[in-house]
Amino acid sequence: MSAVNYKLGNEKLIKVLDGASEHLCGLLEKQGRADGALRIAVVGGGCSGLQYKMDLVDGPRDRDILIPSNGVNVVIDPKSALFVAGSELDYSDDLQQGGFKVTNPNAQVTCSCGESFAA
Template identity: 85%
Template sequence: MTETVVNFKTGNEKLIRVLDGASAHLRGLLEKQGRPEGALRIAVIGGGCSGLQYKMDLVDGPRDRDIMVPSNGVQVVIDPKSALFVSGSELDYSDDLQQGGFKVSNPNAVVTCSCGESFAA
């Protein structure tokens, strides 16, 4: 059986930095799913009230051409196109009942909507 080689780059926290709350929550989610070596995929897609929105998924690891960023004990994977939009961002987590969940603080966002889920760059 041949092993598939994934061609990805390793990035650093200049691309995205995971804060303590997000790191702890992400590690817990990955453990629950039985993939402690997994990663959080962040993608920027069209949509939302401001034109762009974040899509996040738990994945086993990077795909071809992805950028993998180790930060605060967890791995984040981002495709090259999305990386252009998230460079310099921080990922945090809030368990607030109304606005809880993973939140991206993005210095590239020119406009953000009140729901905090979409932005324009």
């Protein structure tokens, strides 16, 4: 298996807050991926034009950026990184608006669902 060619990033790109870190650690452990990561991608769609897509993965792929933050790893592709620089990832267990939430300073328009934005 060939080595994966990825870059190391820092929390200037995305910072994982305590609630998200705790929840992510639990999810990764449940899946038997204690050393895994959360992949965040920005894809077209949603009510404002762009939306976040999140998956649990084993680790970075070629050209990814790996960001260790608050005890967990986040991986992001270079194109998505342009849209999320300076963001924070939090978690809420609110029944209506629960789940992972990205607070993104680059989003010029956000929708009320909090999952879609325009930059």
